[in-house]
């Protein structure tokens with residue numbers, strides 16, 4: 416029996432020391448430590464401003480409001496993503512317009528984006544069916560790999576759309592040396608323990624626009640015109656004015672203290688994850704695990720491997736690719752492989768969801784599974800292998816060895 420989780424956060428004494436200092440100071444709500452953490456993250460991503468929030472979900476909500484998205488708008492989102500992406504659009508009253516991904520990168524398919532814009536919108540970008548106006552594209556940089564940001568930005572420019580990056584999984588990712596947040600769009604990060612560095616819960620919006628950053632700082636704190644820390648520096652008994660419907664999306668200084676310590680390890684964590692991903696790549700090939708397609712990295716892309724997500728190769732497993740009932744059979748095989756790994760103490764997960772098929776969205780919009788075929792296929796056939804800093808080479812080989820044995824035992828019963 417092994418004990419190999421999918422991910423483990425990487426902490427040492429530094430996090431405990433930073434938190435102790437905050438506790439001793441008596442200021443535990445949002446204050447100087449959050450400001451310090453924001454500066455560190457923004458500098459790392461070569462962006463002027465970081466606006467911390469309680470999660471990536473609330474960061475996405477703040478960013479969409481700052482972009483002016485409201486109930487009169489549509490936003491394009493990939494159909495293969497975590498449910499928080501389209502949820503954040505619904506919070507504003509806008510409608511998420513699902514768009515399929517490419518099967519090899521798992522990210523938004525720019526051809527599909529162009530087709531949707533041409534087919535569903537008139538030349539003022541009004542949705543011919545609903546009368547809503549297309550306002551933005553949310554590009555999700557899934558699992559540590561950037562979407563095709565150059566092409567998505569070009570499409571947005573051509574049509575006058577805004578781009579928001581959901582980079583919950585891709586802090587530190589690059590294309591040809593350019594950091595993901597440096598592509599000029601507002602970018603949201605997550606510091607949930609499943610992501611590269613963690614503050615327990617937490618998120619941040621990155622932007623070069625000072626006015627937008629200031630607006631989001633107001634919105635995250637009930638719409639207050641003066642931040643709590645500034646209020647306590649001067650006449651603290653005076654309450655500020657509240658001119659906006661705001662929220663309480665404030666990160667605490669306790670969380671930021673953990674984040675500051677994590678930032679000092681950011682390069683080490685990313686390098687280690689990348690080395691372990693390379694070891695998986697190499698062993699999958701050397702051990703002849705040809706039924707598993709490892710993550711694809713396009714030329715010039717720097718993958719940070721928040722998750723190491725593989726896809727079952729249907730053909731190699733004796734299924735007919737592309738046929739719905741065959742995908743379902745292969746998916747059952749995938750699930751049984753995951754269950755047997757779990758029995759051995761090796762945790763795996765599906766990549767992420769075909770969001771259009773989650774109950775809430777299925778009920779709301781009535782999508783069929785094959786409305787977005789690549790998303791459906793990836794939802795059915797993806798498998799995330801364990802990957803974390805503390806994982807040993809022996810652990811990784813154990814995962815692959817067990818996978819191989821379980822597949823050999825099961826495959827005859829399915830194909």
Ligand SMILES: *Cc1c(COP(=O)(O)O)cnc(C)c1O
Pocket residue numbers: 469470471472473496497499500555557581583584604605606607617618
């Ligand atoms: C994890 C995740 C989120 C949500 O992040 P939280 O910080 O947990 O709110 C949003 N989008 C994607 C793509 C994610 O993977």
